[in-house]
Amino acid sequence: MLCLCIRKGDDTSSIIPMKFDVFLTDLDNTLYDFAAAMECASRAVISLIGIGESEDLIRSLIFSPHGVESREALIEYLNLVGIEDESTLKVVCDEFERIKNVNIIPYPGVVSGLQQIFHAGIRIGAVTNALSCHAEERLKLIGVRNLISSLITPDIIGKKKPSPEVYQLAAEIMNHPTCRICVLGDNLINDIAPAQIVGMYGIHARYGNRLSEEYSKGVIPDSVIDQFESIIPILGIS
Template sequence: MAGTDIRQGCGNRFLGILVDLDNTLYDFGYAKEEACRRVVQAIGVGTADDLVRTFLFSPYGVESPKAIQSFLSEQGITDADVFMRAVQVYTKTKIEAIEAYPGVYETLLKIHTAGMKIGAVTNASHEHATERLIHIQTADLFDCLVTPDTAGMKKPDPAMFLHAAELLKIQPHQICAIGDNLINDIRPAKEAGMCTIHAEYGNRLPPEYSEGIIADFSISSFSDILPILGL
């Protein structure tokens, strides 16, 4: 599953990068799990693992508060006040638990200072994505933010990456796209004609879910993108 060694990068051809957010810039899985633990502690029933699974398999989306409502119903709780308290605990804990991976800010700042464009392509809503970038103090370093509710499309649609390239005013082949998810990030970026970088450190999917997708480069820390870009 590993791609090309990072020392074989060709930075002079790249003018910008597109990054995924969750599990690429920060450990979103941990933040979500921590938020679920706090909810279970607050209501006193159920398990955090069950709440996480309810979110993952919710027909309303992995970020919808309706997942909490479904979880409470399974526990026999229909009190609206309990639901509101659970949502408040979940929302507050999730954002507080988000912490940028080591070197993220410094790496993005170096790329920005070098004059390269930086964009984000995420399936999070624009509100959530903006909140998270502000929280890790990197929002000012981004030239564009592409989300489903603003672009009218979502990953793994390659059109989402092409739309970001248009916003950055850079040709796709001049862009490096980095993400933890081989299916949602790497495959569509490759189909869009971009160089791809797999953030292996954030990948939580087992190999059997990779569908044989191989990125151009694979990295074990976010700062490893610098030599690929020639910085």
């Protein structure tokens, strides 16, 4: 599918014909607001246990060596604030997962946009640092699992973003050269930079970005979008 794509951010001075056969998308904060879902779950837990601050809980999860979504990370925080009863820990952990999943809601235009991409004959892959069990669950929650031909996760390929190897392996899994692959992600460091290193076209999902400019200084995406629907013309879909 031939299309005209703007190179390097918002610079419209250089337009290069591109042909994309594969669309790789990040999941968290690119297809849905994962950060907001985690915040809702954290507030619910703090309300349930009646002690602590949701901001402290989120910070504890983010920096836990067990991983932000592991029950071990949540239990460590609960132990820290004095909750050790096994039955209580189970109730709290289950409630955290329930509230998080209830709030996994696709951004406007994501479902219809992915359907358009799929029906245009462009293969769709999902590249995420979440474990495959979590990725599968969230794709089903937003109703697009059937549109994804390949799922690339750390437990499947043995690598995590921002390693460029993740995208090189993704190209091999999708069986297409990197120059024919378009990548969408909210994180310039994790998603865009490594994809560009291996020769893919990187589009920044600015609508999902929560990181300061200082964090991603020096990374210039090939294109920037502020709503998911804007990916459609970039892919040359009418």
